[in-house]
Amino acid sequence: KSDLQLNYYTESCPNAEEIIKQEVIKLYKEHGNTAVSWIRNLFHDCMVQSCDASLLLETANGIESETTSQRSFGMRNFKYVNTIKQALETECPLTVSCADIVALSARDGVVMLGGPHIEMKTGRRDSNESYATVIEDFIPNHNDTMSLVLSRFQSIGIDVEATVALLGAHSVGRIHCVNIVNRLYPTVDPTLDPEYAEYLKGRCPSPDTDPKAVQYARNDRITPMVLDNMYYKNLLSHKGLLLVDQQLASDPTTSPFVEKMASDNGYFQDQFSRALVLLSENNPLTGDQGEIRKDCRYINNN
Numbered sequence: 164k165s166d167l168q169l170n171y172y173t174e175s176c177p178n179a180e181e182i183i184k185q186e187v188i189k190l191y192k193e194h195g196n197t198a199v200s201w202i203r204n205l206f207h208d209c210m211v212q213s214c215d216a217s218l219l220l221e222t223a224n225g226i227e228s229e230t231t232s233q234r235s236f237g238m239r240n241f242k243y244v245n246t247i248k249q250a251l252e253t254e255c256p257l258t259v260s261c262a263d264i265v266a267l268s269a270r271d272g273v274v275m276l277g278g279p280h281i282e283m284k285t286g287r288r289d290s291n292e293s294y295a296t297v298i299e300d301f302i303p304n305h306n307d308t309m310s311l312v313l314s315r316f317q318s319i320g321i322d323v324e325a326t327v328a329l330l331g332a333h334s335v336g337r338i339h340c341v342n343i344v345n346r347l348y349p350t351v352d353p354t355l356d357p358e359y360a361e362y363l364k365g366r367c368p369s370p371d372t373d374p375k376a377v378q379y380a381r382n383d384r385i386t387p388m389v390l391d392n393m394y395y396k397n398l399l400s401h402k403g404l405l406l407v408d409q410q411l412a413s414d415p416t417t418s419p420f421v422e423k424m425a426s427d428n429g430y431f432q433d434q435f436s437r438a439l440v441l442l443s444e445n446n447p448l449t450g451d452q453g454e455i456r457k458d459c460r461y462i463n464n465n
């Protein structure tokens with residue numbers, strides 16, 4: 164279906180995948196949460212139009228960065244994408260796309276966080292544009308209905324079971340209070356475990372969140388840095404943080420998958436792998452479309 168292929172860089176840059184992996188490992192040892200960021204990057208890049216590194220463009224030269232959107236709130240570690248890119252530029256200048264860095268760093272980040280090894284195709288090229296103005300048509304909001312969420316994923320070919328698996332990424336990382344307080348104040352959402360709500364109120368003591376304040380709660384209090392099925396167990400005990408998380412367990416379309424994933428980490432891993440590949444192959448630029456950026460933050464000057 165897509166023109167991507169396994170080991171696309173075998174001839175042009177044989178060490179490309181190994182270099183990315185080594186950089187991801189090195190960065191993880193210095194800043195563990197980089198691995199978390201690579202997974203969220205894949206979602207925010209691939210979901211919006213194409214897996215084309217449009218997410219990584221900074222505001223410059225008439226381009227408005229997608230990271231300025233409210234939907235990108237909390238995203239971090241972008242500067243370390245450049246660390247990976249520089250290692251590749253040293254080895255093979257202008258050869259490995261930023262879009263493939265997004266895909267492969269997510270794949271390698273999953274492994275660092277105890278998830279499965281996922282085979283991924285390469286050969287994606289980088290966009291010449293950003294889609295800052297249309298992000299909200301692709302990335303759901305934290306309080307959207309489950310039917311809207313499912314239709315967003317469905318529209319890029321991701322089925323219900325795969326969508327449930329992808330949300331399992333919320334088994335790692337953090338959520339800032341601004342995305343939680345609507346479930347705590349003025350009254351606690353009755354679908355939230357009362358003791359857990361008290362804990363969350365401790366993390367987020369005021370309904371008026373200053374977006375600049377760095378108050379947040381960990382997505383998964385029990386295994387915060389392991390990409391595992393604890394997320395689904397948490398949902399079944401009413402400890403989902405976002406409204407969309409909790410709805411996954413209550414909506415009859417998705418709840419059977421939540422129960423199955425909660426009881427079987429191997430099944431979760433298989434579905435997560437399948438789903439991440441689907442997401443990573445959304446509408447790539449290939450052949451002579453787009454370009455290979457020299458610096459992931461800017462389009463090349465032609």
Ligand code: HEM
Nearest residue numbers: 199203206236237303304305312329332336337338339342
């Ligand atoms: C309905 C779909 C989704 C919604 C509404 C959503 C929303 C959010 C929100 C609001 C945050 C917290 C931002 C903050 O306050 O700092 C977050 C964090 C995160 N999301 Fe999602 N998300 C969705 C799906 C996904 C998917 C499919 C993935 C990856 C496969 C993903 C990966 C992550 C990760 C890893 C974090 C933690 C980031 C960090 O700690 O730096 N999310 N998400």
Ligand SMILES: [Ca+2]
Nearest residue numbers: 208211213217
């Ligand atoms: Ca994109």
Ligand SMILES: [Ca+2]
Nearest residue numbers: 334383386389
């Ligand atoms: Ca976990």
